[in-house]
Every structure is written in C-alpha cells, then in structure tokens.
Amino acid sequence: MQLQQELKAFISQPSSTDEQFNTMALKLFQFQYEYNQPYRKFCRKRRVLPRSIKHFTEIPPVPIDAFKLTTLSSFPIEETSAVFMTSGTTNQDRRGKNYHLDLELYDLSMKTHFKSFMMPELDNMKMFILFPTQDEMPNSSLAHYLHIAKETFGTSDSKYAFTNEGFQIKTLIDDLQLAEEKGEPIMLIGATFSFIHLLDECKKNNIQFKLPPNSRIMDTGGAKGRSREIELTEFKEKISELCEVPLEMCVNMYGMTELSSQIYDRNLFDYFHQNEIHTTKVSPHWVKTVIMDIEEMREQPLGEKGLIVHYDLANINSVSSILTEDIGVQGDGGFYLLGRAKGAEAKGCSLAVEQFMASSQNAKGAL
Template sequence: MTVSQEQAELQAKLKDELAAFIANASAGEEDYDRMALAIFRYQFQYNVPFRKFCQQKGKTLRTVKKWQDIPPVPINAFKEATLSCVPAEDTQACFMTSGTTKKVRGKHYHPDTDIYDLSMQTFFAEMVMGDRDRFRMGVLFPDERHMPHSSLAHYLTVGAAAFGIGETHFYIEADTIDYSLLEQDLEQAIATDEPFLLLGATYSLAMVLEAFAERNKTYRLPEGSKVFDTGGFKSYAQKLTLDEFYDRLAATFAVPRSRCVNMYGMTELSTEYYDKTNETVPSVMYGPHWMRTRIIHPLTNEDVPYGEQGIIVHYDLANYNSVLALQTEDVGYQREGGFVLLGRAQGSDAKGCSISLSEFMDAVKRND
C-alpha cells in the first residue's frame, strides 16, 4: 500500500513548514498554535485510531481551536494500535519500546527520520554542545546497526555523526562493555588534553562506576569535558541515589556535576528534554520551542495548579506522523520554563492512566 498523491503532497508541505518552525527560535505562541493545528488536521484525516479517539472526546476540526484542545493519547496506546498517518509498511523507521511490561512492545512509525534527526540535532546543539561545534566522543550504548529498532541507538548514532570528532566508539555490543576500548579513549583524551564527551544510558554509566570503583580507577578528563546520561536509572536505584550517582560521576571522571547532562526522552516522542545542571536533583527538564508540557489530573484531564503534582502530558510537533499530544504515566510538577520528573504514577494516578487507555481502546473498537 502506498499513500495517495494528495497525502504525499500534504505531508511534504507539512514537513517543510515544520522544519522551518524548528529552525525559527523566535516562534511565538500564535505560531505554535498555527503549526499544531495544521498537524492536528493532518492526523485527524489520516490517523484513523486517533480520529476515533478525538471524536469520542468531542474534539473535531470544528471544536479544536488551540493546541491545548488537542486530546492527549495515553502512551500505552502505541502498544495497542498503529498510530501512523502513513501505512506501517510504507515507513522507513519503526522505533520500539523495550517491552518490559507484559512483553508487548510499543511501535512508533516514521515515514523517514528527517524531522526526528533535525529535532535531535537542533536541541542537542543548544543543550549539550553549548559553545562547541564538535567533541571527541565515546558512547556507552550499542550503535544503530546492532539495535535498529531503538530510538536511543538512532539518537546516539545521529549525535555522534553530527557532533563527533573522528571515529566515535560505541562500547557496548551483545550486552558486553568493552572496557579496554573505553579506557583507551579516556587515556587518549587525557594525553592530548582534548575535552571528551562520554554519553550513555544511565544504567551503563552506573555499571562503569561500579567496575572502576572495584579497581580503584579514576580519570581526570580535560577541562571542558562532559558526561551525558539518558535516564533509565531505576534499575540501579537500590544501589545508588541520584545524588550519589552524580557525585561518583564527578569523582570518577573529574567532571563537575554542573557539566553532567541528563536527557529525558521516550520512544513515543520525536524530541528530547534536557536539564541544565545536576547540582541539585531531581533537576528541572527543559524542552525546545516546538514542544509544550502540561501537568494534568489523571481523572479530570484538567491542568493542576502551577507547582502541584500531576501526570505529565507532552505536545511534540515533531511527532507529525503519529500523535502530537501524548499522556505519559510519569508524575511531575511545573517549574518556570520546565518541569520536574518525580517517577511513575502510583495509586489513583495510575488508575487514572488506565482509565485513559480504556477510553482510547473503546474508541478504536468503535465502528465509524
């Protein structure tokens, strides 16, 4: 199956407008509304499960007037339905969740990765690279060749190609860390006094910290170096607190906590959030101008008062092919310019998330 000529032309036009919007750092609220509504119209027309969900909510092309009116789809809906404007067989990339819950993997389809890559590179340059164009890098994660359905593997591969100097080594293959290659790169950075950017999943960095501690190994990386972690700390939460984790990163690599960067992302999004410092945790996460975040009550779907805890909802314009509004199962609260992530929903909050998913599935099963 292929898309119609009409849809192909509309998709191409939408991508061009979206790319221009991402490049326009001065875009305001009216610009955001205009872009969000254009994407909503496209998704309402071509994403059938999303359209049914919207209709059940009474959210149609006539009633949705601003981005906040677009109903957020529960994150687990990606495990239950094909949320794609383009037929799955016509997409170039399918990123899949880990499937740790009920062994069912959510699937996020992308016609191509043009917008995903542009989104990644644009905000990564601002939040991670800072005043540098390139870094000597090393990655504690498999590369895209070994994990073709991992959004994180793709993200790190794109980052290494766009911002790395020379060959960037990926130190993990078949769940095994190549400590010899990692230590070789660390020692070379020190010998050449060239700032080094060490990137990896949080649990991978925690494993390295543990291994280095057992051998009483530390490295004094050159001034200007950074350490970047991608979240997923929960598997090590019983061994280390977040404060201890960042203290040990700083001590092991001689990189101050202010230069340790944390990324918050998920397979179901096409854009990532970053903090600006880990000197205090949990840190505030910030998104780019093509994202918005709401904190809602899971039963009423209404915004909670500023500073109060609720369920995090993301609006990501780069999700032009799937759904731009996504209700997570994460709890947090707003801070000026960003939000603080507290963890997974529990108790009544989790029940509210389950109700949202049930409502979505009821809508999808309904006949037109």
C-alpha cells in the same frame, strides 16, 4: 508534503511564540485526525473535533500504552521508512511502536536541541558512546539518536564502548585514561545503566579519572531493571566525582520512543550562557510539556504535581499529544521529573488506556 515542510521551517526557527505554536499544533491535529484512523476514533469517543477546539491543550492526549495496542500511523506502515520500538519485553506484539514516514523531522529536532543544550560553544568533540550501534539495534530510537550525535557532532576518532560482544568496559577505562593524559576534552554519552556499570567497575578496582576541562557527560534512560537503581541526583553526584567533571557539565536527557524530540536538563545551557544555573528540564520550542490533572484534564498550577503530557510537533506521523506515565511539577524555566506514576496517578493512566481501548472496539463503524 507541505505540512512537513512547514514543520521543518518551524523547528528551524530560533524560537516561537505561544500563538505560533498553537497555530501549528492545531494544523497538525487536523492532519492526524484526518489520516490516523485509530486516533480519529479516540477523538470522536472524547467528542473532540478539529473544528471544536481553539487551543492545543484541548487536543486529546493518547496514553503511551496505546502505541502497544494499535498502529498509530497517518500513512500505511508499508510506506514508512523507520519504526522505533520500546524495550523491556521479548513479546514483539507488546512493544510500543512509533512509525516514521521518514526521519527528517526526527533528525532535525535532535540536532537542533542537542546543539543548544549539549554543545552550545562547540561544533564537535570526541565522544565515547555507551550504547550499542544502530546496526545492532535498528529499532532503538536511542541507538539512532546516538548515531546522529556521533555523525553530526563527534570527531572522526569518536567511538562506541560496545561491540557485538557487549560493553567493553575495560577498553573504555583505558580510553578515558588516555584522554586524561592527552588533556583532550571528551563527551561521555549513553544509557544510564552503562554508566552505573562503569561506576561499579571503577569502585571495585579503585579507579578514578580526572577528565580534561570542558569534558561533559550525558546519560539517559535510567536503569530500567538492567542494573542497580540509583536516584538521579545521587547518580549525577557519583559520576561527577568519578570523572572530576563539574555537576553543571553533567546532563540527563529525557526521551521516549513515542516522541520525536528530546528534553534536557538546563544546567549546562545556563552555565555557558552565564545564567543562574537551574536543574529543571527544558523542552524545545516545538514541544510543549504540560503538567496535568488527568481527571479534570486541566493544567496544574506552578508547584503542583501531575501527569506529564507532551505536545511534540516533530511527531508528525503518529500523534502529537502523548500522555506519559511520568509525574512532574512545573518549576522556574522548565519542569522537574519526579518519577513514574503510582497510586491515584496510575489510575488516571489506566483510565485513559481504557478509554482508548473502548474507542478502538466500539467505534469501528464511525468513519
């Protein structure tokens, strides 16, 4: 497909201007409006047509709950090769589904941004992965993401800390102690809840590590009810202390099943590029993250909190513009993630979902 080839070339560029991003975003919107029927109905309900807009921020963002309500796919799902599903419920019909015609753009997006923000100075290193394999969780976007990380950037002796019997935490502790003895830098990478279990196990048994210089840690996903909750800053401090890995080498990755790209803390990037170290999160050049006043549908000024909207050009088959339920604030060189929407912000999310449902129910004949 011509558009996919153009997007691959765009992502492969080292950077892009605002004008280049805008041009590509409008082209992708035209494609999704034409071929993604539920999205087209939603846009018409909002009175937005491709010919009526000039800037990507005018593209109607779809609330993430819409991925649970309908099939957002520009191709028939029987032609798609992968589907990633949200977790958190045993009801298959209430899980958000993001269909992919293929994973070329997803994988390219992952490798490109991961290299820049997690391994800017290395081609590979030994990884310990604190999450199940993609064979065990074939519909998990995180399982696939970690598989690509291991296969592309991990050494041949990289390994998973999970088996079909669960989290092998004692084996992981032995492996970390061995890496410490060998002086071999490693990357600990995986789900936040797994790291919290590691913290608790080590505290209970009075275990402390001193991982070799240049080791690094990447967590993602939060606890999500699977372990005790820890605020992100406190979590980073505790895992840094446990492993004696400097804070600038500890990175949180922000990702979503509904997206095809990931967003990282910029501290490790700044450290290796000898910049002043910031703790904001940075989107790749093919993603624009905008902090929105959802009632006015306008971008918030610097320092004002709002709902986070992502415009992800790697999300070719579903929708590029996604309204999250996360609150953020724009900072220097990126944005800060403040937490989940509640109160007035949550009402804004609910209103968007109501509008999407109304478009699905009332515009069936508007093709």
